[in-house]
Amino acid sequence: MHQSTSLSAVEATSYYRHLGGEDYESTIHTQGAWNPHEQHMAPVTGVLVHALEQFQPRDGMRLVRFNFDILGLIPAGPFSIETTMLRPGKTIELLQAELVAHGRPTVRVTAWRLQTGDTGAVEALEDPSMGSPDDAEPWDGMEIWPGGFIRSLEGRVEPGHRPGRGRAWLRSPYSMLDGVPTSPLVRLLGLVDSANGISARVVPGPGGYMFPNVDLSVHVHREPVGEWLGLETHVTFAADGVGLTSSVLHDIKGPFGRSEQILTVRPIPDAK
Known part of the structure; x- marks a missing residue:
């Protein structure tokens, strides 16, 4: 195990320590x-969203869109987050955060923050609700994947789940940051990158294919609530080594956003 950290799995009650x-x-x-020596993108998403929330917050504004670019392997262990304002404005702002490890950026996110107001008179929603995780079946389908992040999850599944398309609920008992309260937005977006694994078209393994995502794009039309993330996901593989994982994001109140992940699909190299 190459995880560089002072906390064992038994001792750790969070994904990160704030130093x-x-x-x-x-x-x-x-x-x-x-x-085994890298971080999963899902908790990285959560800690970066937390950093963006804490950066020059303003009443009546909220984060609504996040574009993450994965610039390379995200090493386990210590790192820093550098946050800046790219485009200040009275009603619209563009923020950026970078996760820097061993002297180089490994993930970069830009995020739009918009002014909010009362638009209840024209509120509308087209995506149907997934219902409640209480009505879904316990699910261990994520166990085809190794790693500490996957082991941290509890899953439930809706009827009709199959390779390439499915509906599943995820939650975690662990906080994002040790001893630091975080928002439902941080908690739930910290699970979204799991979408690429919940209804994989092919099972990863020797002689098969790998399909890591190189980005994650999330649009949030409503502030999420609770601790359960619902993922209504479908996966597309093109014939030239490119794929796309698309999800409608749900909480216990219904749909609150969407995510997209572009994939690089390639044969798994033979072990030497």
């Missing part, structure tokens, strides 16, 4: 599925 200022450290619960 002060811009500095953080991952725990075993962030461990990725493709490599």
Whole structure:
């Protein structure tokens, strides 16, 4: 095990420790599925969203869109988050945060923050609700994946779930940051990157295919609530090594956003 952290799986009750200022450290619960010495993108998403929330917050404004670019392997252990304002404005702002490990950026996110107001008179929603996780069946389908992050999840599944398309609920007993309260937005967006694994078209393994995502794009039309994330997901593979995982995001009140992940689909190299 190459997880660089002072907290074991038994001791760790969060995905990250805040070391002060811009500095953080991952725990075993962030461990990725493709490599044991890297972080899964899902908790990385959560801690970056938390950093964006804390950066120059303003009443009557909320974060609504996040574009994450994964610039390389995200190493386990210590890292820093550098947050800046790219486009200030009275009603619209564009923020950026970078996760920097070993002196280089490994994930970069830009996020739009918009002014809110009362539009209840024209409120409308087209996506149907997934219902309640209480009515879904317990599910261990994520166990095909290795890694500490996947082991941290509880899953439930809706009828009709199959490779390439499905509806599943996820939650985690662990906080995003040790001893630091975080919002439902942070908690639920910290699970969204799991979408690429909940209804995989092919099972990863020797002689098969890998399909990691190189980005994550999330649009949030409503502030989410609770601790359960519902993922209504379908997966597309093109014939030239590119794929797309698309999801409608749900909480216990219904749909609150959408996510997209572009994939690089390639044969798994033979072990030497």
